[in-house]
Amino acid sequence: MNNEVLVLKDIWKIYKTPTGDFPVLKGINLSIKESELAVIMGPSGSGKTTLLSIAGGLDKPTKGRVIIGGIDITDMDEEELTKIRARKIGFVFQSYNLIRNFTALENVMAPLLFTGIYSREEAKIIAEKTLKLVGLERHVNKYPNQLSGGQQQRVAIARAIAPGPDIILMDEPTGNLDVGTSVKILSLIKWLNEIFDQTFIIVTHNPEISELASTTYYIRGGRIYKEPPRTTLAETIKELKKKKETEEQKTVQIEILKARLEALKKAVKNGKIDLEIAKKEINALEEKIEKITAHISKAR
Amino acid sequence: METLWLALKFIERDIKFKKLIAALTILAIASGVATFVSLRIVSLGSRMSAAQLIEGFVPGEVLVYGKGIYDVSEDVIDDLAKIPGVERVTPAILVTGYLGDTSVFMLGVRPEDIGNVVTGFKEGRPFESDNGPFLVADVGLAKDLNLTVGQTVYLKASFEQGFHEFKVIGIAEVSMKIQEIGTVGGYVIVPLHEAQKMLGRIGYVSMAVVKVKPEQDPALVKTLISTVYPESRVFLREEVIGIVYKIMSLIEGLLLATTMVGLAVAIFGTTSTIMSTVREHQREIAIMRANGASRGDIATIFMLEAFVLGMAGGIIGILFGIAGAKVGIEIIASYGFIQPPLIIEAGSILLGIFLAAVVSTVSAVYPVMKATSVRPVQVLKNE
Numbered sequence: 001m002n003n004e005v006l007v008l009k010d011i012w013k014i015y016k017t018p019t020g021d022f023p024v025l026k027g028i029n030l031s032i033k034e035s036e037l038a039v040i041m042g043p044s045g046s047g048k049t050t051l052l053s054i055a056g057g058l059d060k061p062t063k064g065r066v067i068i069g070g071i072d073i074t075d076m077d078e079e080e081l082t083k084i085r086a087r088k089i090g091f092v093f094q095s096y097n098l099i100r101n102f103t104a105l106e107n108v109m110a111p112l113l114f115t116g117i118y119s120r121e122e123a124k125i126i127a128e129k130t131l132k133l134v135g136l137e138r139h140v141n142k143y144p145n146q147l148s149g150g151q152q153q154r155v156a157i158a159r160a161i162a163p164g165p166d167i168i169l170m171d172e173p174t175g176n177l178d179v180g181t182s183v184k185i186l187s188l189i190k191w192l193n194e195i196f197d198q199t200f201i202i203v204t205h206n207p208e209i210s211e212l213a214s215t216t217y218y219i220r221g222g223r224i225y226k227e228p229p230r231t232t233l234a235e236t237i238k239e240l241k242k243k244k245e246t247e248e249q250k251t252v253q254i255e256i257l258k259a260r261l262e263a264l265k266k267a268v269k270n271g272k273i274d275l276e277i278a279k280k281e282i283n284a285l286e287e288k289i290e291k292i293t294a295h296i297s298k299a300r
Numbered sequence: 301m302e303t304l305w306l307a308l309k310f311i312e313r314d315i316k317f318k319k320l321i322a323a324l325t326i327l328a329i330a331s332g333v334a335t336f337v338s339l340r341i342v343s344l345g346s347r348m349s350a351a352q353l354i355e356g357f358v359p360g361e362v363l364v365y366g367k368g369i370y371d372v373s374e375d376v377i378d379d380l381a382k383i384p385g386v387e388r389v390t391p392a393i394l395v396t397g398y399l400g401d402t403s404v405f406m407l408g409v410r411p412e413d414i415g416n417v418v419t420g421f422k423e424g425r426p427f428e429s430d431n432g433p434f435l436v437a438d439v440g441l442a443k444d445l446n447l448t449v450g451q452t453v454y455l456k457a458s459f460e461q462g463f464h465e466f467k468v469i470g471i472a473e474v475s476m477k478i479q480e481i482g483t484v485g486g487y488v489i490v491p492l493h494e495a496q497k498m499l500g501r502i503g504y505v506s507m508a509v510v511k512v513k514p515e516q517d518p519a520l521v522k523t524l525i526s527t528v529y530p531e532s533r534v535f536l537r538e539e540v541i542g543i544v545y546k547i548m549s550l551i552e553g554l555l556l557a558t559t560m561v562g563l564a565v566a567i568f569g570t571t572s573t574i575m576s577t578v579r580e581h582q583r584e585i586a587i588m589r590a591n592g593a594s595r596g597d598i599a600t601i602f603m604l605e606a607f608v609l610g611m612a613g614g615i616i617g618i619l620f621g622i623a624g625a626k627v628g629i630e631i632i633a634s635y636g637f638i639q640p641p642l643i644i645e646a647g648s649i650l651l652g653i654f655l656a657a658v659v660s661t662v663s664a665v666y667p668v669m670k671a672t673s674v675r676p677v678q679v680l681k682n683e
Binding site for chain 1: 305313583597676
């Protein structure tokens with residue numbers, strides 16, 4: 001039961017941009033065991049979706065190794081990866097991502113047929129039973145636009161579990177759902193994990209989901225942690241602010257304030273604005289300019 | 301096979317979603333296929349009809365002409381008959397003229413050859429002498445001009461000043477004729493010697509039609525005649541048919557070039573439809589790829605969509621093509637020159653199917669390339 005279904009070894013993902021290299025993942029090491037329900041928490045832009053795409057064989061790392069179900073998929077070509085995805089990995093996305101041309105049943109049958117293993121009849125039987133498992137036996141012939149958000153996500157879950165993958169990767173699975181429906185979906189996930197020993201990795205920024213997890217990981221700035229990073233959001237903002245507050249920026253700020261002051265004085269002179277109203281504003285601007293100038297002098 | 305079923309399901313819904321676009325695409329393909337099919341059917345019928353016409357018109361397999369007009373000597377005719385393999389020789393003068401104020405073809409033949417140029421007499425009898433102002437009128441002409449046996453008519457060659465008096469002695473179905481060509485109203489047959497007198501070319505004819513013995517090769521007889529009379533122009537009847545075919549091919553080629561524009565429009569329309577489908581389903585392609593669909597599976601869906609539209613267009617195009625050909629043949633027949641039959645052979649149907657398949661396959665190439673290049677990771681990037 002302690003077999004590793006997913007191993008990420010020193011994963012780096014660096015995007016090349018016109019202004020230089022931009023590392024999104026910085027040496028991620030992660031090991032997910034069979035029947036684990038792992039939650040990876042992180043804010044937007046922390047690299048969690050990139051990590052998910054690499055773990056699911058949708059994208060390739062710049063450096064490092066990806067091992068799924070004991071198979072190193074890092075150097076596989078696109079067609080080999082397709083076969084791995086078909087049999088070993090299930091995906092559930094925030095926007096359900098069902099095929100609108102297919103009924104619920106056909107949506108679940110599709111990945112089974114793509115494996116090339118199942119006949120249409122076999123795929124139909126499995127799909128029907130899986131839809132029953134997620135409580136949608138009365139909706140098998142409905143198209144996605146005839147289903148509610150929660151029902152669509154159930155179909156997406158059924159689609160992911162139907163081929164019996166080693167691992168199911170979920171990207172914000174409750175992101176588009178209301179609180180009540182989210183609870184139902186999360187309880188379904190937990191139930192599938194406990195009853196079927198299905199391995200899940202959920203990436204989310206919702207801390208409530210971590211309550212379900214057997215393990216919670218935290219991702220910040222392209223690095224993964226087992227404990228939540230100690231720096232608070234306020235500290236991070238302060239740090240960023242400190243870095244950015246340069247003398248040059250202050251000088252630009254003074255120039256802007258001076259331009260506004262001149263324009264205001266000119267408007268008063270031309271009778272475009274009442275002097276009494278403008279006076280307070282002029283004083284406030286002059287005080288602000290004086291304050292920033294003093295700040296610059298002090299910093300020097 | 302299983303993904304083919306899935307692809308068909310996908311296409312079924314897609315076509316239901318976009319009925320109008322699908323219908324217009326099918327029509328575009330159908331119009332391209334229809335023009336091709338109708339052109340082929342009309343062409344087949346016209347060629348067959350033209351060949352039959354020439355075979356009926358020329359009572360022999362080899363035609364001998366002199367260097368100029370009316371300069372095949374009657375002495376040569378006797379010699380031609382002695383060439384091995386020749387069954388009989390029909391010397392003839394064919395010239396345009398006027399019967400009263402009606403433009404006609406005047407055919408001058410010997411009394412013994414009249415059976416070679418008519419299929420049967422309706423009234424009267426053939427002339428029995430090479431001399432004498434006697435005339436046999438074609439059935440059609442007689443009907444148009446209300447000619448009767450015993451009636452006196454006035455005939456002249458086109459370039460002559462004065463008319464000659466002739467007596468209608470028979471009304472017959474002339475086989476050596478091209479019906480109502482141009483402004484010419486019909487055929488009259490006069491004794492060869494009378495025709496020569498009118499043209500001022502006694503002892504000469506415009507052509508000799510050589511009937512070859514059944515076991516003989518006409519090409520060999522043609523070679524022999526060309527060797528014996530190097531000054532003459534000798535043609536096989538098939539060569540005359542070939543010349544007609546060449547002219548028809550040229551006209552067909554021009555029409556084909558025009559219909560190519562129609563096919564190009566069909567290809568462009570289908571490409572545009574499939575391309576819009578690919579763009580519309582870009583996200584779903586990425587989803588399917590993420591869920592294990594191979595590039596081949598994706599290609600199957602869109603190739604099949606183009607194929608289904610193509611085949612639907614092909615079948616409708618074949619039906620339109622047959623209907624169009626029927627109308628075309630009726631128009632051609634109304635000119636009275638030839639009566640092309642409506643020949644619907646397997647080749648025409650297969651051509652329609654083949655064209656539809658080509659149009660759909662060519663149209664699908666670029667959209668399929670685009671569809672298969674969608675990376676599965678896009679599904680996450682679009683979240």
